[in-house]
Amino acid sequence: DAKTTQPNSMESNEEEPVHLPCNHSTISGTDYIHWYRQLPSQGPEYVIHGLTSNVNNRMASLAIAEDRKSSTLILHRATLRDAAVYYCILRDVATSYGKLTFGQGTILTVHP
Amino acid sequence: NAGVTQTPKFRVLKTGQSMTLLCAQDMNHEYMYWYRQDPGMGLRLIHYSVGEGTTAKGEVPDGYNVSRLKKQNFLLGLESAAPSQTSVYFCASRQTGTAFGNTIYFGEGSWLTVV
Numbered sequence: 001d002a003k004t005t006q007p008n009s010m011e012s013n014e015e016e017p018v019h020l021p022c023n024h025s026t027i028s029g030t031d032y033i034h035w036y037r038q039l040p041s042q043g044p045e046y047v048i049h050g051l052t053s054n055v056n057n058r059m060a061s062l063a064i065a066e067d068r069k070s071s072t073l074i075l076h077r078a079t080l081r082d083a084a085v086y087y088c089i090l091r092d093v094a095t096s097y098g099k100l101t102f103g104q105g106t107i108l109t110v111h112p
Numbered sequence: 113n114a115g116v117t118q119t120p121k122f123r124v125l126k127t128g129q130s131m132t133l134l135c136a137q138d139m140n141h142e143y144m145y146w147y148r149q150d151p152g153m154g155l156r157l158i159h160y161s162v163g164e165g166t167t168a169k170g171e172v173p174d175g176y177n178v179s180r181l182k183k184q185n186f187l188l189g190l191e192s193a194a195p196s197q198t199s200v201y202f203c204a205s206r207q208t209g210t211a212f213g214n215t216i217y218f219g220e221g222s223w224l225t226v227v
Contacts, residue, residue: 032214043116043202043218044155087154091214099145099170100216102154 004088009107012078020073020106022088027068031090034100035062035073038085044102047073047086083110115139118203118219125193125226133188133222135203143206144186145170145216146178148199155202161186193226200224 005023012018024033035047048055048062050071055062061074075082085105115138125131135144142163147155157170161180175197177189186205190197203219 034214036216041221043204043220045218046215049214099157099160100155102147102156104152104154 004090004103006086006088006103006106008104009109011109011111012075013111014080015077018075018078018082018108018110020075020086020088020108021070022072023070024088024090025069027090028092031092033062033064033068033071034089034091035060036087036089036100036102037082038087038105039081040084044087049091078108078110080110080112083108116203116205116217116219118201118222120222121220122223123225125190125224127193127195127226129193130189130191131193131224132190133201133203133224135186135188135205135219136184137186137203137205137217138184139205139207139217140183141205141217142183142208144180145204146176146186146188147202147204148172149202149221150199158188158201190224193224195226198224198226 032049032051034049036044037047038044048060050062063072085107087102087105089100117136119134145160146158149155156172158176159170159178161167164183167178179187201222204216206216
């Protein structure tokens, strides 16, 4: 699986936007970019995913670089509930079972 | 977390004891997974299943066995528990097919301590 690189931690203030970066320089053409987050003492939850174009949903936006070697998860207005570990994951749709390979993720701290 | 239920949520075992973790999903998903998560680390895949009656090894399968006798259930067994198996275990499932079906849904976790 292609690897991703994320900062270990980031901090934000409540109500401000947060941009969480992810580098994936060895991404292949069949890799989807997935973001999951894990709130304390809970299982990971899906946030957003994309292939080439920028994506928006009710939780966040995903901005994908033109060369696909990096992406940014954007939380438009951080809340205290957004404090979590955010995982950027590449998933190859060509694999038969579609596992997710988790790195260490970015710990997001949100200050009131 | 929609539709993935793990039991038990907490368990303390003595070294050498056996136990089974049960995962149940009500979304009619084909694929199911067992992951473990150690403190400060990401999740690692133990075993997975691509359908009823099929199982396969993931990254860290040693010391674990699994069974998928019914589509909705995926069991993870520890035959002889060791302290190194102290961890949080997460079950997950997903549907096949469409791109949006790639979303994987996780259970809330089972905290296992082996003393």
